[in-house]
Amino acid sequence: MENIRSLFQTMTKRFGFLNKNCCSVDGMEISLVQSHILYEIDRLKQPSVQQVADSLGMDITTFSRQVQKLVQMRLVRKTPYPEDRRIMILSLTTEGAYIAAKIDAEMNEYLAEVFSHMSEFEKETVLRSIQLLNDCMAKSSVCCKPMYGSK
Amino acid sequence: MENIRSLFQTMTKRFGFLNKNCCSVDGMEISLVQSHILYEIDRLKQPSVQQVADSLGMDITTFSRQVQKLVQMRLVRKTPYPEDRRIMILSLTTEGAYIAAKIDAEMNEYLAEVFSHMSEFEKETVLRSIQLLNDCMAKSSVCCKPMYGSK
DNA sequence: ATTTATTGTTTGCAATTTACAATTTTTTGA
DNA sequence: TCAAAAAATTGTAAATTGCAAACAATAAAT
Numbered sequence: 001m002e003n004i005r006s007l008f009q010t011m012t013k014r015f016g017f018l019n020k021n022c023c024s025v026d027g028m029e030i031s032l033v034q035s036h037i038l039y040e041i042d043r044l045k046q047p048s049v050q051q052v053a054d055s056l057g058m059d060i061t062t063f064s065r066q067v068q069k070l071v072q073m074r075l076v077r078k079t080p081y082p083e084d085r086r087i088m089i090l091s092l093t094t095e096g097a098y099i100a101a102k103i104d105a106e107m108n109e110y111l112a113e114v115f116s117h118m119s120e121f122e123k124e125t126v127l128r129s130i131q132l133l134n135d136c137m138a139k140s141s142v143c144c145k146p147m148y149g150s151k
Numbered sequence: 152m153e154n155i156r157s158l159f160q161t162m163t164k165r166f167g168f169l170n171k172n173c174c175s176v177d178g179m180e181i182s183l184v185q186s187h188i189l190y191e192i193d194r195l196k197q198p199s200v201q202q203v204a205d206s207l208g209m210d211i212t213t214f215s216r217q218v219q220k221l222v223q224m225r226l227v228r229k230t231p232y233p234e235d236r237r238i239m240i241l242s243l244t245t246e247g248a249y250i251a252a253k254i255d256a257e258m259n260e261y262l263a264e265v266f267s268h269m270s271e272f273e274k275e276t277v278l279r280s281i282q283l284l285n286d287c288m289a290k291s292s293v294c295c296k297p298m299y300g301s302k
Numbered sequence: 303a304t305t306t307a308t309t310g311t312t313t314g315c316a317a318t319t320t321a322c323a324a325t326t327t328t329t330t331g332a
Numbered sequence: 333t334c335a336a337a338a339a340a341t342t343g344t345a346a347a348t349t350g351c352a353a354a355c356a357a358t359a360a361a362t
Contacts, residue, residue, distance in 0.1 A: 004266075005258045007281045009190060012163050012170075014288040017208050019163075033319090039160060049340060057168050062320055064341060086328045086339040107156045110293050115155075117287040129280035130158045136268040137165040142261050184348090201310060210350055215312055217348090237310045237357045 018110050025102045028073070033058075037066060038100040041076060041090045048087045049078075075099055169261050176253045179224070184209075188217060189251040192227060192241045199238045200229075226250055 023030045030038070040052050047055075053063035067090065070076035075096030081087035092100060115123045174181045181189070184207075191203050198206075204214035218241065221227035226247030232238035243251060266274045 002282070003255070003259070004262050004278065005255055006194070007278060007285065008166055008262065009187075010285050011281055011288070012166050013207070014285065015159055015163050018288075020208070031318095036160075043157070050338090056164070057171070059321055060340075061322080061342085065319085068341090084329070084339085088340065104154070104156055108154070110291075111155050111159065113293045114284070114287050114291045117290045118283060122283060125276065126280040126284055127155065127158060129277040130162055131153070132269060132273060133265070133277055134158065134161050134165065136265050137162070137169075139268045140261075140265045142264045182347095199310075200312095211311075212313085212351080213349055219312090235310085235358070239311070 018107070018114075021110070022103045022106050025099050025106075028099060030099065030103070033066060034070060035100075035103055037063075037070060038075065038092065038096060038103070041092055042097070042100050046089050046091060048081065048089060050087075052090060070096070169258070169265075172261070173254045173257050176250050176257075179250060181250065181254070184217060185221060186251075186254055188214075188221060189226060189243065189247060189254070192243055193248070193251050197240050197242060199232065199240060201238075203241060221247070 019035075020032060023032055023035055036056060037052065040055055041047060044051055044055060049064060049067065050060065053060045056063070058066075067076060067078065071078055074093055077091045077093050077096075078088045079091065081089050115126075118126070170186075171183060174183055174186050187207060188203065191206055192198060195202055195206060200215060200218065201211065203218075204211045207214070209217075218227060218229065222229055225244055228242045228244050228247075229239045230242065232240050266277075269277070
């Protein structure tokens with residue numbers, strides 16, 4: 001059996017390649033991080049700037065500037081949170097949601113192609129395995145949380 | 152069942168966090184990409200500059216500069232290939248191999264902790280699943296290969 | 303044998319990305 | 333009330349990136 005880390009290294013590398021393909025939608029150029037930001041804003045409903053930055057493990061200042069770009073591109077909206085006016089709530093514009101959905105569809109298509117090389121049973125097993133893995137990573141103490149506040 | 156992409160997105164994000172931790176060994180600061188380069192040089196035995204850059208899906212010029220840094224840090228050695236003197240063969244120095252091994256050990260330790268949250272049977276299943284997934288990604292046509300020569 | 307094309311690698315350079323420190327604005331709590 | 337904390341932004345300087353171009357060595361062509 002191969003070294004466990006190398007399994008992961010190979011997997012994330014290949015998934016990374018897959019991810020890279022997905023960053024040009026209808027002539028609009030999106031960087032990899034930007035696509036992740038769109039994805040994350042969509043996932044966390046009505047998140048603050050802090051929340052998304054934390055969730056992505058990005059430095060808040062870097063994130064702030066990336067968001068500015070996405071706002072300029074009219075893909076993201078920034079609305080002050082009434083209850084606490086320090087907080088900015090992020091959301092996708094119609095255009096942003098469209099782009100995010102387009103990327104999502106494309107990624108799922110790619111993944112479907114990958115899974116087409118295995119049986120239905122194997123596919124179910126793999127997906128359940130990843131689910132389980134994700135749960136265990138979430139439980140894990142030593143890792144898998146961003147550590148930017150650690151200083 | 153969750154969207155397939157989100158399973159992958161979550162997994163790679165968490166593994167990415169885990170990876171980030173591993174970049175400071177004995178006071179020596181290694182960036183994430185640099186750790187990947189060390190790993191890849193170790194994996195491919197006696198690779199050329201081109202080969203490693205391709206394997207990592209990195210732009211060759213960016214890669215060239217990163218290698219220069221690693222050479223300066225005395226972690227990587229660059230030796231001209233006798234048969235074809237255009238080619239530079241990369242290898243780890245003793246120090247580089249030590250660092251790479253240290254990172255590898257630490258990563259495996261982290262992963263062991265993650266897997267400690269599941270049964271031995273589950274662990275075997277998950278590892279086999281990842282192995283299978285890697286094989287299918289390798290087979291896949293639409294993705295999972297770097298596409299830098301694509302222009 | 304000499305020219306021409308190709309391949310592997312490195313630099314010039316300009317744009318982008320990054321993160322630390324400091325700042326602004328608002329809220330909280332002693 | 334007022335100092336401390338929290339959320340977000342900006343100044344700045346360093347690091348990273350990738351295209352175009354250059355360079356060196358080999359292969360192919362004439």
